Amino acid sequence: MSRTIRAEPLTAKAFAPFGAVLEATGTPDFMINAGLCGRHHDLARPETDVDGAVSLSVGRSEAVTLPLSLGMMERHPHGSQAFVPMGGARFLVIVAEDQNGTPSIPHAFLTNGRQGIQYKMNCWHGVLAPLTGPSDFLIVDRVGPGDNLEEHHLTTPYIISKD
Template sequence: MSQQLQAQPLTAEAFAPYGEVLEATGEADKIINQGLCGRFHDRAQLDFGPDGRAGISVFHGEVRLWPITVELVERHPEGSQAFICMSGHPFLVVVADDENGTPAKPRAFVAAPGQGINFHRNTWHGVLTPLHAPGLFAVVDRIGTTPNLEEHWFDTPYTVEPGQQCTSAGLV
């Protein structure tokens, strides 16, 4: 038996407690490259602690199909972590508030094409969940020698289905 979650479209307002949505919205802060490129400046607060540095890795995740089972969430106590889909496809983002060192009931979002996310340091989140092939992501996170991963397995897993807003928006 599992608990049910309905994924909603990812918005900056709803995601703000967990991190930043990386997207080119509103007006560009600067026009650069001979007037041919808008720069949307400083869209995420990268945080790698005193003993870490920024690194960019490429992840190749297996595509998941609806309904999606969430059995585990993780967090990174030493640094933020950003996911940027390199193929421009929607992907599932699962997050949870912290309740005395363990995750509360998760929330689920679907990132639209052109959106990425940056999890704040110590934010409980689901694993990388591509919804379309090829499942390639650029990941910006902390590189360091101290441990930076804590996992939590739910006693009862969650089953995530796309909410009506995701279906209406063509995100599934």
């Protein structure tokens, strides 16, 4: 038995309870680099506990196909985590609110290829899921002491679809 969740387009408003959408929309906040670059400033602030540091990494991920069976979600209790596609890849973002230490009913979003996301610290989410691949992503997250990964295996999977 499974349950179905329809993935919707990613918007800043819909994603706000779970983190931030990293996207250059509208007029830049100001110009930099001798007027050649419009900067969309301070879109998200990485979170980390007192013992951690913010790290930049690159991850290469294989593609997933929809419909997707979601059987596991994870969260990072000591820091936020951001993913920004480096080659314009669209990807699936799955998040859930916390319900007594486990994920509640997930929400699924489809990015447009020009959007990245930052999960809030301790936000339940699915694994990195590009729709084409392999795809490279800039990863901004916490490094440091302590276990910063908690996984929860769902007793009944959800099926994530576009329709």
